[in-house]
Amino acid sequence: QKEVEQNSGPLSVPEGAIASLNCTYSDRGSQSFFWYRQYSGKSPELIMFIYSNGDKEDGRFTAQLNKASQYVSLLIRDSQPSDSATYLCAVKDGNKLVFGAGTILRVKS
Amino acid sequence: NAGVTQTPKFRILKIGQSMTLQCTQDMNHNYMYWYRQDPGMGLKLIYYSVGAGITDKGEVPNGYNVSRSTTEDFPLRLELAAPSQTSVYFCASSTGTSGGNEQFFGPGTRLTVL
Numbered sequence: 001q002k003e004v005e006q007n008s009g010p011l012s013v014p015e016g017a018i019a020s021l022n023c024t025y026s027d028r029g030s031q032s033f034f035w036y037r038q039y040s041g042k043s044p045e046l047i048m049f050i051y052s053n054g055d056k057e058d059g060r061f062t063a064q065l066n067k068a069s070q071y072v073s074l075l076i077r078d079s080q081p082s083d084s085a086t087y088l089c090a091v092k093d094g095n096k097l098v099f100g101a102g103t104i105l106r107v108k109s
Numbered sequence: 110n111a112g113v114t115q116t117p118k119f120r121i122l123k124i125g126q127s128m129t130l131q132c133t134q135d136m137n138h139n140y141m142y143w144y145r146q147d148p149g150m151g152l153k154l155i156y157y158s159v160g161a162g163i164t165d166k167g168e169v170p171n172g173y174n175v176s177r178s179t180t181e182d183f184p185l186r187l188e189l190a191a192p193s194q195t196s197v198y199f200c201a202s203s204t205g206t207s208g209g210n211e212q213f214f215g216p217g218t219r220l221t222v223l
Contacts, residue, residue: 001168008149034211043199043214044152088151095140095159095205096167097212101151 002027002093006100015109019076023089023100026070032092033072035063038102039085047074047087079107111135113215115200121221122190130185130218132200140205141183142212143167143175145196152199158183159205190222 003026013019025033031052036044048063050056050072055064062075076083084107090097116131134141139160144152154167158177172194174186183202187194197219201212 006151043217045214046211049211096142096154096157098154099144099152101149 002030002091002098004089004091004098004100006087006089006103008101008103010104010106012106012108013079015079015081015107017079019079019083019105019107021074021076021087021089021103021105022071023103024069024071025091027091027093028067028070030091030093033063033065034090034092034097035061035072035074036088036090036099037085038088044088076105079105081107081109083107113200113202113213115198115215115218117218118216119219121223122187123223124190124192126190127186127188128190128220130187130198130200130220132183132185132215133181134183134200134202134213134215135181136202136213137180138202138204138213139180140203140212141177142201142203143173143183143185144199144201145169145194146199146217147196155185155198187220192222194220195222196220 006023034049035047038044050063060077064073086102088102089100113134142157143155156175200215203212
């Protein structure tokens with residue numbers, strides 16, 4: 001069973017700053033990684049996913065993979081109060097996703 | 110396109126009662142999943158299905174059962190409810206194609222067992 005670890009936080013950043021979220025994964029052979037955002041009382045929604053072949057940027061969000069150290073990062077530039085949520089990292093495991101427990105992000109205005 | 114729908118939104122059960130959580134998707138996805146989410150614990154996979162007639166256990170299947178008779182529906186059955194099953198339950202679906210496997214989530218069912 002693959003494992004995904006995340007710091008539960010909360011991570012507090014001022015509005016306009018860069019928020020950096022990390023997760024570590026146990027299986028060195030993992031190739032697909034996902035970041036979901038979950039607002040309080042709502043269901044998770046996909047922000048972005050990356051493959052083992054490189055980083056990815058989408059608007060204010062950048063996902064980076066460090067295969068040597070087995071961690072995935074999500075950078076949020078120009079953080080906004082609306083980015084305050086729990087961010088879930090997930091790793092593909094066959095037909096399934098294995099989720100971390102999530103990191104709470106708070107953006108202070 | 111309604112996406113993934115779940116009913117009911119909320120439910121309170123007494124210990125020992127049974128119930129079925131309904132999940133329906135209209136995206137013609139082959140893959141469907143049931144998760145439970147306890148406070149601060151992330152999503153734990155209960156059961157999943159890769160197509161009609163095919164189901165498989167996830168990480169925490171004890172106390173639950175599923176069936177998949179159609180592509181659209183994937184109900185989750187709780188038999189003999191216990192307080193440990195108090196949680197928020199999410200259903201999700203995906204195309205199941207290799208690579209992305211983006212999962213789309215329903216709004217969730219908040220279940221309390223007293």
